Amino acid sequence: SGCSEVNNEDEFYEKADEYWKSIPATLNGMLGGYGRISQIDIHSSYNFLKRFLEGPKARLKTKRALDCGAGIGRVAKNLLLPIFKTVDLAELNSKFLEQARTYLGEGSKRVGNYFCCGLQDLQLEEKTYDVIWVQWVTGHLTDAHFVKFLNMCKAALRKGGLVIIKDNVAILDVELDAVDSSVTRNPEELRHIYSAANMKIVFEQKQTHFPPELYNVYMTALE
Numbered sequence: 001s002g003c004s005e006v007n008n009e010d011e012f013y014e015k016a017d018e019y020w021k022s023i024p025a026t027l028n029g030m031l032g033g034y035g036r037i038s039q040i041d042i043h044s045s046y047n048f049l050k051r052f053l054e055g056p057k058a059r060l061k062t063k064r065a066l067d068c069g070a071g072i073g074r075v076a077k078n079l080l081l082p083i084f085k086t087v088d089l090a091e092l093n094s095k096f097l098e099q100a101r102t103y104l105g106e107g108s109k110r111v112g113n114y115f116c117c118g119l120q121d122l123q124l125e126e127k128t129y130d131v132i133w134v135q136w137v138t139g140h141l142t143d144a145h146f147v148k149f150l151n152m153c154k155a156a157l158r159k160g161g162l163v164i165i166k167d168n169v170a171i172l173d174v175e176l177d178a179v180d181s182s183v184t185r186n187p188e189e190l191r192h193i194y195s196a197a198n199m200k201i202v203f204e205q206k207q208t209h210f211p212p213e214l215y216n217v218y219m220t221a222l223e
């Protein structure tokens with residue numbers, strides 16, 4: 001199942017690296033030409049997070065967050081830096097991370113680490129993050145690397161912390177995109193991966209108000 005579509009792991013990662021090297025370090029580049037959905041995306045993400053910051057379900061501290069597959073830091077700038085004192089970025093493509101330093105403006109002063117690294121190779125310190133935000137990048141990991149990554153994230157959370165995955169979800173079969181070299185998983189496959197990583201879904205919500213031609217997008221909070 002899942003990444004059985006991925007016959008050659010090295011090629012799967014190399015092709016994705018090449019693809020992202022060909023993409024401009026802009027908002028539109030990050031969102032496949034859909035830069036205009038950024039505001040509604042961030043707004044929904046903020047509302048999703050808010051329930052864990054205040055009110056009866058509050059559980060998050062606001063010391064430090066990590067933006068995974070950060071690109072130029074769209075999520076870090078608009079969602080995480082306004083909430084968390086320090087934000088780290090993890091991103092494969094050095095050109096995007098370089099642009100992040102400019103794009104984040106004043107906020108860049110509160111960036112702790114720029115990890116230039118594939119999530120499959122990332123190493124995190126234990127008990128460090130209140131939130132690990134992982135948006136539109138999990139499809140670039142094989143099933144085995146996804147499980148390993150989540151395991152590491154779990155250990156890297158501080159007390160009360162959450163891993164939040166925001167990503168495309170396929171309705172039926174797992175789909176391979178040969179252009180950017182990624183997979184889009186279905187709910188069943190995702191459940192399987194979360195349980196293999198020993199992670200529990202705390203809350204899940206479907207993104208609304210995105211253009212209808214896009215995949216379904218879900219936000220999933222895991223502990």
Ligand SMILES: C[S@@+](CC[C@H](N)C(=O)[O-])C[C@H]1O[C@@H](n2cnc3c(N)ncnc32)[C@H](O)[C@@H]1O
Nearest residue numbers: 020030069070071074092093118119135136140
């Ligand atoms: C669709 S963009 C999303 C960027 C950002 N998360 C956002 O929502 O604006 C995907 C990002 O993942 C990065 N990426 C691709 N494969 C990766 C990997 N194996 N590890 C880390 N980042 C990766 C790409 O370079 C790109 O910046």
